[in-house]
Amino acid sequence: MTLPRWTREPLVHFLIAGAFVYAFFAWIGGTAVDPSSRVIDVDRDTQAQLALQYERTMGRAPTDAELDAQIEQFVRDEVLYREALRLGLDQGDAIVRRRLVSKMDMTAGAAAEIAEPDDATLQAFLDENKERYQTALDTSFDQLYFADQASAQAAIDQAATASDWQGLGEAISLPASMENASQRDIRAQFGEEFGAKLAALDTGDAWQGPLRSGFGWHIVRLRERASTDTGFDGLRQQLSNDWRSAQVATRKERAFELLREAYRIEIDR
Amino acid sequence: MRNWTSFALAGISALALSACDSLTPVDEAQSGDGEGTIELAEFPDRPYWGDTHLHTDNSVDAFGFGVRLGPEEALQFARGDTVTATTGAEAKLARPLDFLVIADHSDGLGATRRLYDAPRFLIQDETLLRWHDMMHESPEQSQLAIAELITAAANNTLPEAMRDPEANKENTRDIWTAHLDTLDRYNKPGEFTALAGFEWTLMPDGNNLHRVVMFRDGSDRTSQVVPFPGLSTTAEQLWDYMAAYSESTGGKALAIPHNSNLSNGLMFEMTMPDGSPMTAEYAAKRAAAEPVVEVTQIKGDSETHPFLSPNDEMAGFGVTGWELGNLPLTAKTTDDMLAGSYVREALKRGLSLEEQMGVNPYAFGMIGSTDSHTSLATGDEDNFWGKHTGNEYNNAERAPAAQNLGTRVGRFGWNYLAGGYAAAWARGNTRAEIFDAFQRREVYATTGPRMSVRVFGGFGFEDADWDGDWVRKGYTEGVPMGGELTSGDEAPRFMISALKDPDGANLDRVQIVKGYLDSEGEMQEQVYDVVWSDMENRAISGGKVPAVGDTVDRENATYTNDIGAPELRSVWTDPDYQAGQRAFYYVRVLEIPTPRWSLFDAVRFGFTLSEDAMADAVAQERAYTSPIWLKPSA
Numbered sequence: 001m002t003l004p005r006w007t008r009e010p011l012v013h014f015l016i017a018g019a020f021v022y023a024f025f026a027w028i029g030g031t032a033v034d035p036s037s038r039v040i041d042v043d044r045d046t047q048a049q050l051a052l053q054y055e056r057t058m059g060r061a062p063t064d065a066e067l068d069a070q071i072e073q074f075v076r077d078e079v080l081y082r083e084a085l086r087l088g089l090d091q092g093d094a095i096v097r098r099r100l101v102s103k104m105d106m107t108a109g110a111a112a113e114i115a116e117p118d119d120a121t122l123q124a125f126l127d128e129n130k131e132r133y134q135t136a137l138d139t140s141f142d143q144l145y146f147a148d149q150a151s152a153q154a155a156i157d158q159a160a161t162a163s164d165w166q167g168l169g170e171a172i173s174l175p176a177s178m179e180n181a182s183q184r185d186i187r188a189q190f191g192e193e194f195g196a197k198l199a200a201l202d203t204g205d206a207w208q209g210p211l212r213s214g215f216g217w218h219i220v221r222l223r224e225r226a227s228t229d230t231g232f233d234g235l236r237q238q239l240s241n242d243w244r245s246a247q248v249a250t251r252k253e254r255a256f257e258l259l260r261e262a263y264r265i266e267i268d269r
Numbered sequence: 270m271r272n273w274t275s276f277a278l279a280g281i282s283a284l285a286l287s288a289c290d291s292l293t294p295v296d297e298a299q300s301g302d303g304e305g306t307i308e309l310a311e312f313p314d315r316p317y318w319g320d321t322h323l324h325t326d327n328s329v330d331a332f333g334f335g336v337r338l339g340p341e342e343a344l345q346f347a348r349g350d351t352v353t354a355t356t357g358a359e360a361k362l363a364r365p366l367d368f369l370v371i372a373d374h375s376d377g378l379g380a381t382r383r384l385y386d387a388p389r390f391l392i393q394d395e396t397l398l399r400w401h402d403m404m405h406e407s408p409e410q411s412q413l414a415i416a417e418l419i420t421a422a423a424n425n426t427l428p429e430a431m432r433d434p435e436a437n438k439e440n441t442r443d444i445w446t447a448h449l450d451t452l453d454r455y456n457k458p459g460e461f462t463a464l465a466g467f468e469w470t471l472m473p474d475g476n477n478l479h480r481v482v483m484f485r486d487g488s489d490r491t492s493q494v495v496p497f498p499g500l501s502t503t504a505e506q507l508w509d510y511m512a513a514y515s516e517s518t519g520g521k522a523l524a525i526p527h528n529s530n531l532s533n534g535l536m537f538e539m540t541m542p543d544g545s546p547m548t549a550e551y552a553a554k555r556a557a558a559e560p561v562v563e564v565t566q567i568k569g570d571s572e573t574h575p576f577l578s579p580n581d582e583m584a585g586f587g588v589t590g591w592e593l594g595n596l597p598l599t600a601k602t603t604d605d606m607l608a609g610s611y612v613r614e615a616l617k618r619g620l621s622l623e624e625q626m627g628v629n630p631y632a633f634g635m636i637g638s639t640d641s642h643t644s645l646a647t648g649d650e651d652n653f654w655g656k657h658t659g660n661e662y663n664n665a666e667r668a669p670a671a672q673n674l675g676t677r678v679g680r681f682g683w684n685y686l687a688g689g690y691a692a693a694w695a696r697g698n699t700r701a702e703i704f705d706a707f708q709r710r711e712v713y714a715t716t717g718p719r720m721s722v723r724v725f726g727g728f729g730f731e732d733a734d735w736d737g738d739w740v741r742k743g744y745t746e747g748v749p750m751g752g753e754l755t756s757g758d759e760a761p762r763f764m765i766s767a768l769k770d771p772d773g774a775n776l777d778r779v780q781i782v783k784g785y786l787d788s789e790g791e792m793q794e795q796v797y798d799v800v801w802s803d804m805e806n807r808a809i810s811g812g813k814v815p816a817v818g819d820t821v822d823r824e825n826a827t828y829t830n831d832i833g834a835p836e837l838r839s840v841w842t843d844p845d846y847q848a849g850q851r852a853f854y855y856v857r858v859l860e861i862p863t864p865r866w867s868l869f870d871a872v873r874f875g876f877t878l879s880e881d882a883m884a885d886a887v888a889q890e891r892a893y894t895s896p897i898w899l900k901p902s903a
Contacts, residue, residue: 080391084390084391089390147835171735171836172768172835172836173721173723173766173768173836173838174768175314182460184365184460185315187364188315188318188364188367188719189315189721189771190771191771191772192363192364192771192772193772194771213771214769214770214771214772214773214830214835215768215769215771215835215836216835237454237457238457241454241455245341
């Protein structure tokens with residue numbers, strides 16, 4: 001791959017990253033520093049940030065002496081950092097390169113991470129990804145178990161008229177009835193195949209089946225199936241999580257595309 | 270260390286903190302235990318399935334082995350989402366899990382990730398610098414670096430910077446806080462439980478004394494502590510840390526010993542760690558802190574060993590390779606060490622110690638888990654994602670490969686098990702319910718399949734109980750697994766029900782393992798076949814139940830459920846009971862033979878397994894319940 005020579009200059013990479021970081025800090029209200037300057041200005045904002053960081057770590061505000069120590073550490077890091085840049089230690093160092101790349105990625109994604117989506121945004125996200133959130137169906141049903149298909153088939157008519165239908169099936173440690181069970185719960189107890197077949201049945205008073213499961217055969221009476229729409233409120237947290245991770249990915253990609261357009265890329269084949 | 274960590278963190282922490290800070294605080298119904306928001310069953314009505322031992326990119330070794338998925342992807346995967354694994358393939362569980370404990374190593378939490386990210390010129394320590402370079406060179410070199418790191422940890426020769434818990438505390442707190450926040454966001458009472466935890470990694474001379482610590486609480490409490498480091502500490506200090514956590518926050522924590530099979534006899538000693546006689550105080554502390562052990566996982570099964578249980582024809586599952594030595598294979602295991610390394614023997618030792626001291630340090634329940642270092646909690650044979658990223662699903666070489674840790678002799682890829690799962694009998698899927706099930710030992714282990722196993726102990730059960738509400742009877746007139754009975758003149762009876770995994774293999778048999786002290790006070794064990802499939806045709810001959818058969822097609826890695834039974838149940842009375850006996854009883858359920866992951870791999874990639882590997886490519890998966898103890902009246 002051949003890129004214009006200047007695009008391979010670590011300094012260029014660094015400047016682009018720097019611009020991004022600057023823009024980001026300007027946006028969140030922090031201060032960006034010109035790394036080539038010999039002035040280290042530990043202004044009030046910086047001190048407040050150091051104090052805040054300390055507080056988050058220790059659960060209390062720093063004493064004056066502790067803040068001084070934090071400032072000392074900050075200055076030390078800053079001096080070494082700038083001298084390292086002057087010495088060109090960042091150049092030809094794959095690690096620095098990689099860190100900057102990942103920092104660029106993080107910077108692009110960070111805006112999405114801190115954005116607080118409003119309900120309209122989440123609703124739109126829900127509409128776009130309906131299938132993902134569709135599992136919530138509450139099902140109430142009765143079932144009788146039989147080891148073989150023929151016995152199950154034969155029991156359908158009997159069950160319709162029997163007063164004690166529970167006595168008709170064969171013994172197994174599965175619930176004879178489930179009330180308002182989720183698909184997830186049904187599949188956990190009866191298996192995937194049974195869960196899928198049950199989901200395809202219509203509700204009604206009649207016994208249906210037999211349906212096969214990993215255990216054998218079942219006849220079922222599907223009394224009720226309610227959409228348990230926990231509603232938007234019940235989903236909000238999950239939507240917010242999922243929306244956020246989708247946004248981070250999209251933003252990273254979009255940021256890259258934007259930068260990428262400025263390059264002409266030649267690949268020798 | 271100070272230099273590179275502060276440098277590496279200076280940039281990202283500002284971003285990370287500002288990001289976390291502005292997230293919506295998670296409301297109590299999400300972060301809490303679900304009490305008041307979830308309808309609980311009257312009695313535990315189904316087992317909830319989970320993994321309590323999963324590593325992500327915050328673990329020193331997992332990151333070094335190459336994993337780039339973090340806690341968030343781990344949670345998504347466990348709840349059933351499709352995620353892209355580190356090596357690029359899409360991964361998904363056939364069935365979601367109900368709960369997850371992410372247990373990243375407390376020692377150097379996030380340290381390899383930081384070492385990897387650190388600018389080269391700021392690393393002063395020669396060893397760290399070498400590891401840093403190896404990690405960047407290639408995946409193979411990275412694995413070697415981590416193997417060195419583990420060996421160094423085992424030999425207590427880690428670079429100073431990595432051993433100093435104070436220096437690491439600040440970084441640890443950042444990562445821990447962010448992690449707890451993620452857990453709260455994913456915890457969804459009634460649907461999916463995300464529990465906080467960490468792994469404590471004490472390993473004197475390479476002998477594995479690791480514990481997983483798991484918390485009952487949300488971040489309001491767990492954020493008041495940081496994970497307790499394992500290196501250069503003692504188990505007693507860990508228990509003190511846990512007690513202090515409860516004391517100061519009102520929360521609860523428990524510890525789960527694991528891989529006792531790699532402890533060279535140190536996990537379950539008859540003495541104090543220094544060899545002096547065990548004190549009642551020590552035993553009580555241990556019993557209070559460690560109600561459950563992890564008996565089966567990827568790095569082998571610790572139930573028992575054929576040397577310890579020569580009359581148990583089903584002993585020896587998941588032992589091959591792991592019985593050779595300690596974790597890094599720096600010290601061989603000799604026969605005299607085995608008794609302190611396996612769980613059944615420990616349960617017996619517990620009886621003996623209790624007889625002497627009045628306290629049983631080893632009265633624990635049993636669970637399985639994965640110990641996966643891929644962020645992917647897979648326990649199914651046909652969906653095994655490997656111990657670490659170096660042997661994920663799409664690595665065709667992983668089964669025959671010599672193992673890449675320590676001395677690299679004696680252990681092979683196919684020695685890894687697909688992992689186990691933990692089942693918890695609970696009234697609902699919440700942090701409180703799941704944790705409390707562990708605390709009262711109403712939990713059991715499986716080697717992966719999700720069979721439902723129930724056992725109640727009591728004195729009044731009879732066969733006719735199956736016709737009624739036997740679960741109610743079990744709870745009201747007896748005790749469930751994990752419980753205790755007072756022994757008297759009458760022999761105890763057990764109501765046992767084992768239902769196959771609805772999507773898995775049929776069952777071969779149900780056994781009771783009894784451990785007891787005989788009239789001389791000697792420790793004894795006995796395995797009873799209680800009920801098995803096709804009993805009419807499989808009559809006991811020569812004291813043994815004939816083998817169930819084998820339907821596995823070795824060419825295609827398939828089997829059929831033409832043999833075995835969907836459910837086995839029985840009320841069993843101990844025929845050898847002696848009045849006033851001190852004993853424990855646990856249930857072992859065996860499936861019919863099925864292909865192991867190594868056979869699935871061989872078929873999928875089209876290669877032939879070695880003779881040894883082939884002999885081990887089909888196995889009877891199993892479940893172990895927590896015991897019920899029988900104690901003489903005071």
